[in-house]
Amino acid sequence: MIATESLSKRFPRVTALDRLSVDVGPGVTGLVGANGAGKSTLIKILLGLSPATEGRAEVLGLDVATKGAAIRERVGYMPEHDCLPPDVSATEFVVHMARMSGLPPTAARERTADTLRHVGLYEERYRPIGGYSTGMKQRVKLAQALVHDPQLVFLDEPTNGLDPVGRDEMLGLIRRIHTDFGISVLVTSHLLGELERTCDHVVVVDGGKLLRSSSTRDFTQSTTTIAIEVTDSDEHPDGTQAMREALHARGVTVDSGSGLPGAGHILLLTAAGEDTYDLVRDTVADLGLGLVRMEQRRHHISEVFTTDTDTGTDTDTDEQRKEAVGHGS
Numbered sequence: 001m002i003a004t005e006s007l008s009k010r011f012p013r014v015t016a017l018d019r020l021s022v023d024v025g026p027g028v029t030g031l032v033g034a035n036g037a038g039k040s041t042l043i044k045i046l047l048g049l050s051p052a053t054e055g056r057a058e059v060l061g062l063d064v065a066t067k068g069a070a071i072r073e074r075v076g077y078m079p080e081h082d083c084l085p086p087d088v089s090a091t092e093f094v095v096h097m098a099r100m101s102g103l104p105p106t107a108a109r110e111r112t113a114d115t116l117r118h119v120g121l122y123e124e125r126y127r128p129i130g131g132y133s134t135g136m137k138q139r140v141k142l143a144q145a146l147v148h149d150p151q152l153v154f155l156d157e158p159t160n161g162l163d164p165v166g167r168d169e170m171l172g173l174i175r176r177i178h179t180d181f182g183i184s185v186l187v188t189s190h191l192l193g194e195l196e197r198t199c200d201h202v203v204v205v206d207g208g209k210l211l212r213s214s215s216t217r218d219f220t221q222s223t224t225t226i227a228i229e230v231t232d233s234d235e236h237p238d239g240t241q242a243m244r245e246a247l248h249a250r251g252v253t254v255d256s257g258s259g260l261p262g263a264g265h266i267l268l269l270t271a272a273g274e275d276t277y278d279l280v281r282d283t284v285a286d287l288g289l290g291l292v293r294m295e296q297r298r299h300h301i302s303e304v305f306t307t308d309t310d311t312g313t314d315t316d317t318d319e320q321r322k323e324a325v326g327h328g329s
């Protein structure tokens with residue numbers, strides 16, 4: 001679907017892409033990286049909207065340097081930023097975009113109705129977009145990317161600004177773009193966690209460089225670490241501490257998970273088979289606490305960064321990386 005070879009993009013003060021070589025096949029692929037990692041720049045080059053400084057890239061077998069228009073006929077694009085006209089309705093806007101893509105009037109109206117229904121916009125589609133919530137606007141942006149029935153869509157940070165429920169709904173929609181319509185998807189995010197659930201394949205970029213490209217399964221192989229979180233109680237006002245001590249007394253070494261989001265409330269312990277789960281359950285019950293969660297920890301974006309990038313990068317990138325890690329779940 002996509003192939004880049006030593007692709008670079010240099011702006012006067014910053015190298016946005018640095019000799020990036022990656023192949024992306026059919027299915028749903030996540031492109032993950034901190035803010036400023038080069039994700040949007042890559043998408044613009046792949047659409048033929050911005051020339052690369054060096055290297056080459058093909059989308060659906062078409063060279064981005066010379067076949068931009070043909071690529072945009074076959075590829076849908078959902079931009080990151082709000083770019084919707086406030087005074088027209090979703091229907092009017094999406095019909096317009098369908099017409100711009102070359103669909104005849106009747107087909108444009110039919111495809112618009114189908115696509116808006118697919119993204120979950122019903123009666124609201126006749127109201128001006130200016131009054132929509134962020135989630136509704138994201139759906140309109142998604143609909144206009146799909147309306148001309150592309151073979152591939154680029155979705156740039158589609159969950160940006162959404163609350164957890166809206167985010168889950170958007171991720172479900174993205175998955176269905178592929179399962180229901182066979183359209184391949186390249187979706188960007190600075191949160192690896194949300195892409196894990198949605199994508200078949202994940203590509204990680206950092207400072208414009210390829211950090212890792214692998215199937216989601218390989219990427220998120222379960223570790224043997226279990227993360228647990230418990231409630232407090234009247235008897236144990238610091239439930240986490242009580243749990244730590246009780247587990248310790250039962251011979252289990254517990255780590256506080258410092259540095260992880262939610263640290264202070266999370267206990268990490270090494271699983272020694274099913275017995276460990278039973279031990280945790282029994283200990284929680286004996287203490288009279290509630291178990292908020294008990295889950296096998298999976299690799300986190302921070303681990304990718306710490307294990308694969310100790311090669312020294314500039315300060316800006318380090319800051320941006322921390323930001324992505326901080327946002328991770």
Ligand SMILES: Nc1ncnc2c1ncn2[C@@H]1O[C@H](COP(=O)(O)OP(=O)(O)OP(=O)(O)O)[C@@H](O)[C@H]1O
Pocket residue numbers: 011012014015016033034035036037038039040041042157
């Ligand atoms: N037109 C431009 N002129 C100068 N620098 C740019 C331009 N576009 C992007 N950059 C810089 O290139 C780097 C990569 O930006 P890019 O927008 O591709 O990152 P990103 O991974 O998409 O992050 P974000 O989600 O924050 O947009 C950043 O340092 C950015 O400031």
